[in-house]
Amino acid sequence: xxxxxxxxxxxxxxxxxxxxxxxxxxxxxxxxxxxxxxxxxxxxxxxxxxxxxxxxxxxxxxxxxxxxxxxxxxxxxxxxxxxxxxxxxxxxxxxxxxxxxxxxxxxxxxxxxxxxxxxxxxxxxxxxxxxxxxxxxxxxxxxxxxxxxxxxxxxxxxxxxxxxxxxxxxxxxxxxxxxxxxxxxxxxxxxxxxxxxxxxxxxxxxxxxxxxxxxxxxxxxxxxxxxxxxxxxxxxxxxxxxxxxxxxxxxxxxxxxxxxxxxxxxxxxxxxxxxxxxxxxxxxxxxxxxxxxxxxxxxxxxxxxxxxxxxxxxxxxxxxxxxxxxxxxxxxxxxxx
Amino acid sequence: xxxxxxxxxxxxxxxxxxxxxxxxxxxxxxxxxxxxxxxxxxxxxxxxxxxxxxxxxxxxxxxxxxxxxxxxxxxxxxxxxxxxxxxxxxxxxxxxxxxxxxxxxxxxxxxxxxxxxxxxxxxxxxxxxxxxxxxxxxxxxxxxxxxxxxxxxxxxxxxxxxxxxxxxxxxxxxxxxxxxxxxxxxxxxxxxxxxxxxxxxxxxxxxxxxxxxxxxxxxxxxxxxxxxxxxxxxxxxxxxxxxxxxxxxxxxxxxxxxxxxxxxxxxxxxxxxxxxxxxxxx
Amino acid sequence: xxxxxxxxxxxxxxxxxxxxxxxxxxxxxxxxxxxxxxxxxxxxxxxxxxxxxxxxxxxxxxxxxxxxxxxxxxxxxxxxxxxxxxxxxxxxxxxxxxxxxxxxxxxxxxxxxxxxxxxxxxxxxxxxxxxxxxxxxxxxxxxxxxxxxxxxxxxxxxxxxxxxxxxxxxxxxxxxxxxxxxxxxxxxxxxxxxxxxxxxxxxxxxxxxxxxxxxxxxxxxxxxxxxxxxxxxxxxxxxxxxxxxxxxxxxxxxxxxxxxxxxxxxxxxxxxxxxxxxxxxxxxxxxxxxx
Numbered sequence: 001x002x003x004x005x006x007x008x009x010x011x012x013x014x015x016x017x018x019x020x021x022x023x024x025x026x027x028x029x030x031x032x033x034x035x036x037x038x039x040x041x042x043x044x045x046x047x048x049x050x051x052x053x054x055x056x057x058x059x060x061x062x063x064x065x066x067x068x069x070x071x072x073x074x075x076x077x078x079x080x081x082x083x084x085x086x087x088x089x090x091x092x093x094x095x096x097x098x099x100x101x102x103x104x105x106x107x108x109x110x111x112x113x114x115x116x117x118x119x120x121x122x123x124x125x126x127x128x129x130x131x132x133x134x135x136x137x138x139x140x141x142x143x144x145x146x147x148x149x150x151x152x153x154x155x156x157x158x159x160x161x162x163x164x165x166x167x168x169x170x171x172x173x174x175x176x177x178x179x180x181x182x183x184x185x186x187x188x189x190x191x192x193x194x195x196x197x198x199x200x201x202x203x204x205x206x207x208x209x210x211x212x213x214x215x216x217x218x219x220x221x222x223x224x225x226x227x228x229x230x231x232x233x234x235x236x237x238x239x240x241x242x243x244x245x246x247x248x249x250x251x252x253x254x255x256x257x258x259x260x261x262x263x264x265x266x267x268x269x270x271x272x273x274x275x276x277x278x279x280x281x282x283x284x285x286x287x288x289x290x291x292x293x294x295x296x297x298x299x300x301x302x303x304x305x306x307x308x309x310x311x312x313x314x315x316x317x318x319x320x321x322x323x324x325x326x327x328x329x330x331x332x333x334x335x336x337x
Numbered sequence: 338x339x340x341x342x343x344x345x346x347x348x349x350x351x352x353x354x355x356x357x358x359x360x361x362x363x364x365x366x367x368x369x370x371x372x373x374x375x376x377x378x379x380x381x382x383x384x385x386x387x388x389x390x391x392x393x394x395x396x397x398x399x400x401x402x403x404x405x406x407x408x409x410x411x412x413x414x415x416x417x418x419x420x421x422x423x424x425x426x427x428x429x430x431x432x433x434x435x436x437x438x439x440x441x442x443x444x445x446x447x448x449x450x451x452x453x454x455x456x457x458x459x460x461x462x463x464x465x466x467x468x469x470x471x472x473x474x475x476x477x478x479x480x481x482x483x484x485x486x487x488x489x490x491x492x493x494x495x496x497x498x499x500x501x502x503x504x505x506x507x508x509x510x511x512x513x514x515x516x517x518x519x520x521x522x523x524x525x526x527x528x529x530x531x532x533x534x535x536x537x538x539x540x541x542x543x544x545x546x547x548x549x550x551x552x553x554x555x556x557x558x559x560x561x562x563x564x565x566x567x568x569x570x571x572x573x574x575x576x577x578x579x580x581x582x583x584x585x586x587x588x589x590x591x592x593x594x595x596x597x598x599x600x601x602x603x604x605x606x607x608x609x610x611x612x613x614x615x616x617x618x619x
Numbered sequence: 620x621x622x623x624x625x626x627x628x629x630x631x632x633x634x635x636x637x638x639x640x641x642x643x644x645x646x647x648x649x650x651x652x653x654x655x656x657x658x659x660x661x662x663x664x665x666x667x668x669x670x671x672x673x674x675x676x677x678x679x680x681x682x683x684x685x686x687x688x689x690x691x692x693x694x695x696x697x698x699x700x701x702x703x704x705x706x707x708x709x710x711x712x713x714x715x716x717x718x719x720x721x722x723x724x725x726x727x728x729x730x731x732x733x734x735x736x737x738x739x740x741x742x743x744x745x746x747x748x749x750x751x752x753x754x755x756x757x758x759x760x761x762x763x764x765x766x767x768x769x770x771x772x773x774x775x776x777x778x779x780x781x782x783x784x785x786x787x788x789x790x791x792x793x794x795x796x797x798x799x800x801x802x803x804x805x806x807x808x809x810x811x812x813x814x815x816x817x818x819x820x821x822x823x824x825x826x827x828x829x830x831x832x833x834x835x836x837x838x839x840x841x842x843x844x845x846x847x848x849x850x851x852x853x854x855x856x857x858x859x860x861x862x863x864x865x866x867x868x869x870x871x872x873x874x875x876x877x878x879x880x881x882x883x884x885x886x887x888x889x890x891x892x893x894x895x896x897x898x899x900x901x902x903x904x905x906x907x908x909x910x
Contacts, residue, residue, distance in 0.1 A: 040872075062686075064858055072583035079585070080753030080763070081771045081853045150568070153583055191483050191565040194580075201871040206473030207483055207565065224873035330568070331406050364814065365720055372713045373728075379782055380735060383746030386757060390749055429655060436652045440645060448653070449900050450893065451660045457836070457892035458664070459843030459863045460740075462885045465870070466663035469670070494659055526644070548736070555739030557846035561867065575741045575846065582745055582850060591749070594742040601737045 029252040030060045034077050035087040036070035036155050036241070037197035038217050039117060042272040043087065046265050053264075055255035069195035070155030077102065077246075084249035085256055087116060087241065089155020089196070091312045094242045107244040116243030116260050117216075118275040120299060121163040121236045124203065124211035124218045127227045133210055134231055136167050136181075145190035147208040149199045151319050151326060155241075156196030160212040161326055162315055163237035166308045170235055170301055179325060186333045203228075214239055219273025219295070223288035230290065234300040237308075240277075270295075384598070390591035402592040407568040411577040412593070414488065416600060418573075419553035422492040426549045427542050430500025437501070438508045455497045460558025463494055468563050483565030488573060491559040496552050500545030507541040508534075540612040547608035551601040664889060671886040674879075681876055682883035690858075691865035691884070698773065698861065699841035702780040706837050710788030711830070715822075717789075718796040729793075735785045743782050744850025747775060771853035776861065779847035784840040788833030795829040796822075832899050839895035843888060862888060 033043055047063045050056035066073065066081065070089035077083045078100050086103075088094055094114070097103040108114035123133055131144060139146060149157035164185050168178035190208040193199045196217060203211040204226060218230035243260060245253045259265045266276045270283055275296050289295030309315040318326045391399065402408060437448065455463065467490055469475060472482040481487040511534065519529045557575035564571040572580075574597055581590035671678050682688045716722075717729055735743070751769040752759040762769060769775045803825070807817045823830075845863040852859045860868065862884050869881035 037871075066853055069583070075583060075585040076771070076853060078754065079748075079770075080759075080768070150566075150580075152580060190567075192567055194566070194583075197871050200873075201562075202483075202565065205468070205482070205562075206480075221873050225875060226873060365716060368712055369716050369720075369722065372709055372716060375709055376713070376728075376731075376785075379778060380785065381731070382757075383743075383750045383782075384734070384738070386749035387742065387746045429652075432648060433652050433655070436648050440649055442649065446900070448656055450896050451656045453896045453900065454660055454664065454892065457839035457843065457896050459845055459866075459885075459888050459892070461845045461863050461866050462667070462843070462888050462892075465866065465881075465885050466667050466889075469666040470663045497659065551737035555737065555742070557739060557741050558863070562870065575739045578739070578741045578745065579846075579850065582741070582748070587745070587749060587755075590745055594739070594745055597739055597742060605737065 028060065029058045029250055031063045031250065031252055031256055032082050032084045033063050033065040033087065034073050034081060034083040034085075035065065035067045036073060036089040036093075037067050037195040038089075038156065038214055038220075039087060039241070039269075039272075039274075040065060040067040041220060042117070042216070042269050042274060045272060046260060046268040049264055049268055050256060050259050053259065055259060056252070059252060067197075069149070069153040069198070071153045072194070083246055084253040085243065085245055087243040089239075089241055090158055090316075091240075091242050092316045093155060094244050095312075097244070097246070102246050102248075103244045104247055108242075110261070112261060112277045114242045114244060115240040115277050116257075117241040117269050118277050119214040119216045119239040119241075119273070120232060120275065120302070121159055121239060122213060122215045122218055123231045123233060124200075124213050124221075124228050125231060126209060127229055129229050129231065131209060134233070136164060136233055136235070139164075139210065140181075140184045140188060144188050144210060145208040146185065146188045146210055146212060147191050147193070147199050147203045148189060148212045149196055150192040150194055151330070152321075154193075154195045154199075156199070156214060157192075158315075158319060159214070159237060159239050162305065162309065162318075163303070164212075165318075165326075166237055166303045167233070167235040167301075170303055170308070179329065182326070183329050183333065186329050189333070192330075215275070215296075216269075216273035219286065219288040221288075223273070232290075232297060232299055236299045236302065238302050238304045240305075387591050387594050387598070390588055391595040394588055394592070398588065399592050402589045403596065405589075407572065408577055408589075408593060410569040411572045411574045412596065414485065414572070415554050415574040418485070418488050418492055419550050422489060422496060422553050423546050423550045425493065426496055426500045427546050430497075430545055430549075431504050431538060431542060433501045434504035434508050437505060452498050452501050455495050460495065460556070461561060464491065464559035464562045467491060467494060467559065472563070482563060483567065483571060485571055487564045488560060488571060491563055492553040492556060495556055495559060496549040499548040499552065500542060503541045503545035503548070504538055507538055511537055536615065539615045543608040543612045543615070547605045550604045554597055554600060664893075667882060667886050667889050670882045671879075678879040678883050679886075682880040685876075685880055687860070688865060688869070688880050688884060691860050691862045692887070694773070694776075694858075694860070695842055695862035698776050698780055699838055701777050702784060702841045703834055703837045705777075705781050706784055706788050707830070707834060710785075710833065711792065714789050714792040714796055715818075718793055719801065732786050732789055735782055738783075740779075740783060740844065740846025741850060743779055743847040747778055747782070747847075747851055751775065751778070770851050772859065775851040776848055776859065779851050780841045780844050783844050783847060784837040787837045787840060788830065791829040791833035791836070792826050795826045799825045828902060831902065835895045835899050839892050842891055 031047070035043060043063070043065060047056075047059070051059050064082075066076075066083075068076075070093050073081075074086070074088055074093035074096050077086060078096060086094065086097065091114070094103060094107065098105055098107065123139070125131065125133055131138075131141070133139065133141075133144065138144070148160045151157040151161060161182070165178050165182050168181040169175070173181065191199075191202050193202050196213060199211060200213060200217055200221060202208070204221075215230070215232065218228060221228055222230075243257060245257055260269075261277070263278060263281060266278050266281055267284065270276050270281070270286060273286060273288060273295075276283070283295065285292045286295035291297075305312055305315050318324045321327055394401070403412070433448075433452065437445065437452075467487075468482060470477065471479050471487070471490060473480045481490055515533050516529055519533050520526075524532070555575065556573065557579070560566070560571075560573055560576065564573070564576075566572050566576045574593060578590045578593050578597075581587070581593065713728075713732070717725060717732075748756065748770055750757045750759070751762065753763045753768065753770055754760070756770070759770065767774065769778065803821050804817050807821045812820065843863060844861075845867075848861050848864060852861065852864065866881050866884050866888070869877045869884065
């Protein structure tokens with residue numbers, strides 16, 4: 001019995017040691033990326049290109065990436081999940097790490113105000129758009145079943161809800177009327193999965209008939225052979241995803257961030273369906289977009305969080321667990337069942 | 338409280354009072370100490386941490402968490418559905434055990450494997466397979482994805498072995514003489530079952546039901562892909578706890594977790610009492 | 620009508636009733652039970668095999684070609700093996716202590732041993748985070764300062780897996796230890812054998828099969844843990860993503876290849892579970908009445 005105990009202890013310690021060696025494929029430096037659910041493929045593609053550059057010559061074979069719902073990932077990093085670079089869906093998820101001292105306060109002081117990827121809110125529908133959904137009001141029809149993620153965990157969810165609410169106001173509705181729109185919208189929601197990607201999966205599996213999601217998610221899905229169509233509504237919200245380096249990150253993280261913001265980095269994002277943060281970037285053909293030659297049409301009215309709501313601290317208050325009106329609407333809708 | 342628990346295939350681990358053992362020697366004392374230390378570090382301490390964390394908010398915080406509409410709904414759904422499933426299991430489990438013990442046909446051995454499979458199958462795989470058949474893309478017109486029925490189905494799947502495995506060994510041991518006597522005195526089969534067999538089985542059924550209930554309220558993995566996790570509609574308690582954890586609200590999570598532990602404990606004790614009562618009478 | 624006299628040579632034969640009524644009810648019961656089990660278990664599980672092998676072996680080869688899949692499988696196996704070893708060693712120890720010795724709190728300990736089976740995996744994860752979490756766990760910050768990261772790293776996964784499978788070896792071994800009694804052990808002792816020799820030569824062979832059952836069940840349980848690992852692991856691809864987490868992850872990614880990988884891993888896990896059950900089931904004596 002003693003022999004078994006000793007052996008198991010040895011195996012145990014060997015395991016612990018083994019893991020550290022496992023990551024180092026090519027070079028020495030490992031990059032720990034913690035991101036929201038959707039950009040996993042994009043970040044991996046960027047990393048492949050990054051390794052070719054001088055700055056990335058020292059990078060290990062693969063990045064160590066953890067992807068999940070934005071809010072959950074942010075809290076995980078706060079709780080000890082190892083990270084060098086974080087790429088979250090919404091700014092408050094980075095702010096949390098600033099408050100915990102893990103990210104420098106001046107993380108936003110660069111040309112893009114801390115934003116590394118962009119997209120817009122779109123409607124993802126079944127092939128051929130059988131229900132003919134084109135506008136936000138179409139979503140309120142009787143036979144429409146909406147899939148959108150849960151704002152408690154998902155950043156994508158907040159973008160979606162803010163878009164739904166903001167477009168009503170932009171269209172001339174009062175705050176109460178806009179809240180009524182949101183109530184009706186939520187009434188048509190069939191499922192609230194945990195993250196943007198979870199929502200796409202649920203939709204793929206046959207739940208609901210319209211998915212509110214990121215444009216890049218729809219494009220990537222179509223690139224991978226999924227038979228979806230997507231509609232960019234006339235009024236929609238500009239999605240801006242922040243990226244930041246942690247205070248105690250490996251030096252390679254800074255090179256990485258610089259690369260992400262460079263033309264090559266952004267081109268990789270574009271190829272995966274994101275909109276570029278660099279204004280005059282030459283856009284290649286993007287497979288999977290509605291029109292690959294003109295993949296990112298400008299919507300009639302493009303709202304931003306800053307202009308429509310006065311910034312994220314105001315907007316985030318809508319989702320407050322105690323007294324945010326969105327939380328209230330969500331709970332009311334459940335009770336009505 | 339000593340629950341009579343049966344391992345798969347029917348062994349009963351009831352602590353006997355008379356054990357031919359002595360007190361502890363030094364070596365075994367050290368062994369016991371080590372074992373207790375390991376058990377404490379791994380199980381007891383963490384579970385106490387949950388209860389401790391739950392009480393940090395005082396009764397006020399405790400109540401506030403439980404009255405949150407989503408949380409209350411999750412608890413109602415979970416406990417209610419577990420109760421229904423346990424009732425179904427009590428009947429079906431006994432029936433299955435009956436057929437396994439009293440009937441003989443080719444391929445019966447294969448049934449044994451099917452019964453134990455839910456115990457060994459990873460829950461995420463269980464959810465995946467149930468989704469395949471009873472989801473929107475399944476071969477039947479039945480689509481339970483994102484409904485409460487999916488919760489029922491998942492619970493039914495994962496709790497399948499428990500009543501069967503507690504009843505089976507008891508059924509095996511039953512002396513057929515009494516049944517014979519009843520039959521020869523003119524009792525119908527139903528009466529024989531009700532008056533003669535069932536009383537012997539009741540403790541075993543109760544024991545299996547307790548395990549089945551505890552397992553059902555704890556279920557998580559199979560519901561991830563299957564139930565849609567809709568707050569106030571199809572969200573079960575485990576999912577609710579996870580939402581709290583991922584939301585950084587360990588305190589709330591601990592409160593709900595403590596309630597789950599308490600409910601499981603309550604049902605186990607209750608059924609243990611029932612079991613003793615029936616045994617004493619019989 | 621008297622039951623048949625036990626002239627039977629087989630010691631475990633149950634007395635056979637002379638009258639064997641095989642009415643329609645028997646067939647009804649049989650049908651209901653078989654239908655129930657097929658609809659609930661057999662059919663769904665068989666669909667996994669069907670999905671996996673729909674394109675022949677290409678699904679499996681795609682999956683094995685994916686580094687993330689092999690990393691997840693490797694991690695799961697490593698964790699399961701360690702976890703089973705730990706539960707075997709301590710399980711044997713605790714079983715012996717529970718059965719062969721008397722000490723205050725023995726019955727309480729016996730009842731507590733069963734607790735892990737009734738705890739939700741998410742609660743298991745939470746409990747470990749509360750104690751060993753790096754930020755505000757009881758021991759976590761201290762341990763991490765000393766260099767031991769538990770939560771979001773492999774040791775945490777091992778602990779969670781060990782927790783959930785903890786009672787399984789003990790539940791198998793304890794009844795057997797009780798049944799065999801101490802006669803042989805006492806005899807060995809009186810002949811001069813020390814504790815270790817007694818254990819190796821006398822006790823262990825007697826409980827051999829119980830140990831095997833317990834190990835096989837623990838293995839199945841350890842390979843399949845999902846909820847607890849989800850809470851403690853951090854889901855870092857290639858590093859802390861187990862096979863079960865990989866099933867969920869791959870299922871959610873786009874593309875037929877990823878879906879195929881999800882099914883392939885699920886199939887492998889299911890196949891191992893079935894194998895474990897079959898092993899245990901066939902090694903056990905038949906638990907039905909003898910003909």
